[in-house]
Amino acid sequence: xxPLRGDDxxxxxxPLAHVFGFVCSLLWPLSSGAAVALGRGPRHYIDDxxxxxxxxLSAVPSLLGFLLRCRSINPQLRLVLVGAGDCPPALLExxxxxxxxxxxxxxxxxxxxxxAISVRGDPYAMEKCPGVELSLAEDGEILIRAxxxxxxxxxxxPEDTAQVLKDGVLYTGDLGCFDWxxxxxxxxxxxxxxxxxxxxxxxxxxxxAAIAQVLGSSELAVCLKDERPCLIYSGQADEQxxxxxxxxxMDSMPRGRQLGGIEIISAPLPxxxxxxxxxxxxxxxxxxxxHLNHQI
Numbered sequence: 501x502x503p504l505r506g507d508d509x510x511x512x513x514x515p516l517a518h519v520f521g522f523v524c525s526l527l528w529p530l531s532s533g534a535a536v537a538l539g540r541g542p543r544h545y546i547d548d549x550x551x552x553x554x555x556x557l558s559a560v561p562s563l564l565g566f567l568l569r570c571r572s573i574n575p576q577l578r579l580v581l582v583g584a585g586d587c588p589p590a591l592l593e594x595x596x597x598x599x600x601x602x603x604x605x606x607x608x609x610x611x612x613x614x615x616a617i618s619v620r621g622d623p624y625a626m627e628k629c630p631g632v633e634l635s636l637a638e639d640g641e642i643l644i645r646a647x648x649x650x651x652x653x654x655x656x657x658p659e660d661t662a663q664v665l666k667d668g669v670l671y672t673g674d675l676g677c678f679d680w681x682x683x684x685x686x687x688x689x690x691x692x693x694x695x696x697x698x699x700x701x702x703x704x705x706x707x708x709a710a711i712a713q714v715l716g717s718s719e720l721a722v723c724l725k726d727e728r729p730c731l732i733y734s735g736q737a738d739e740q741x742x743x744x745x746x747x748x749x750m751d752s753m754p755r756g757r758q759l760g761g762i763e764i765i766s767a768p769l770p771x772x773x774x775x776x777x778x779x780x781x782x783x784x785x786x787x788x789x790x791h792l793n794h795q796i
Contacts, residue, residue: 501617501629502533502581502603504556511554513539513563518772520584523613524558524605528581546572555579555639561587562775566614568594581617585776586686586705592623606686610670625683626644634684636676641690643650644670694724700756702729704779707757714749715742721769723782728760732782736784 504510510529514521529536537552539545545563549572556579559567564582568591571578580595596604604623607613616626616634628634633645644650645668653661664671668723675688694702703724711731712718721736733742739762750758765785770778 501619501627502527502528502579504529504534504579505578506533508532508534509537509552509554509555510534510556510558511537511539512547512558512766513545514558514560518584519609519613520560520605520607521558523607524581528558529556530709539679546570549574553577557581560584560775561591564595565591566684566783568598573598573600579603579729582623583604583607587623587627601780605685606674608644608670610651610664610672611644611646612651615644615646620776622683624685624686625679627683636678637671639648639690640675640677642672642674642676642686644672646670655751694722694729696724696729696756697726700754702757710749714745719769721777721779722759723779723783723786725761725786729757731759731762732769732785733762734764734767736765737764 508529508682510525512521512525514525516522516526526536534556537548537554539548545567549567553574553576555576557577558581561582562585564580564587578599578601580602581604582602587604592602604618604625604626605614606616608615608624612634614629615632616628618624625787631646631648635643635645637643647668650667650668654666664673665727671688671755673692676684676685676686676687686702688705690702695700702722707729708720708722711722712720715733717733717735722729723732724730727732729774731742742762742764746759763786767785770781770785772778
């Protein structure tokens with residue numbers, strides 16, 4: 501669906517222990533007869549690009565953003581495959597200004613990576629890969645049947661397996677929609693939606709982005725604690741000053757959507773190798789409920 505040429509050189513800058521890095525930074529170019537340059541890690545991103553001058557690159561959005569900010573895109577680079585996270589439109593615009601073709605790939609470890617990919621036109625509109633069946637549940641959850649690449653289950657976790665794999669269909673937890681051409685668009689994650697005690701639904705990426713803009717930091721996350729949204733802030737900060745900065749934003753929201761507390765932690769937020777927030781681990785960094793008592 502996105503072939504490389506025999507004279508292409510793909511720069512591998514992603515961890516090969518991650519399915520996206522392994523499939524799309526190693527197997528993809530090798531299956532096309534292209535060459536692969538193995539990067540030496542984050543400290544050498546810029547040097548490796550300058551030395552190898554690749555024509556293709558697999559990247560997570562944060563890596564693409566870093567390379568664009570550092571103006572490290574070599575003139576030979578023509579194709580970038582982005583996956584493992586949402587890519588802001590601003591990054592696409594900057595990449596397009598440099599003449600780069602940007603494609604998006606959607607896949608999961610449970611499906612041995614690739615499920616859909618954009619090959620032409622709107623990079624957010626992806627076509628399903630061969631051997632894959634895509635459908636939507638009533639709530640918009642993406643369902644996948646992929647007999648040739650589906651996992652057998654989570655290792656020694658039959659209950660967790662049964663929750664997501666039912667009659668050969670994977671319930672991904674991702675939300676999406678089909679456009680008039682039948683292409684899939686990813687719209688969010690079911691786990692990124694908090695259902696509050698009054699039934700209000702809070703879409704976390706949008707909510708966190710508004711808070712990050714006010715505080716000038718993206719090292720934060722919101723989770724549910726004592727039936728109220730709780731802000732987890734990573735770094736050195738004064739809680740009272742955070743509340744003062746956030747007050748205008750909170751005042752603009754219905755009371756049920758306002759933060760019920762702030763937790764400041766010194767450790768980094770739990771993330772995957774590709775920078776995704778491990779929301780399922782956030783509860784483990786919260787202090788006991790007695791500390792959650794500040795309200796606006």
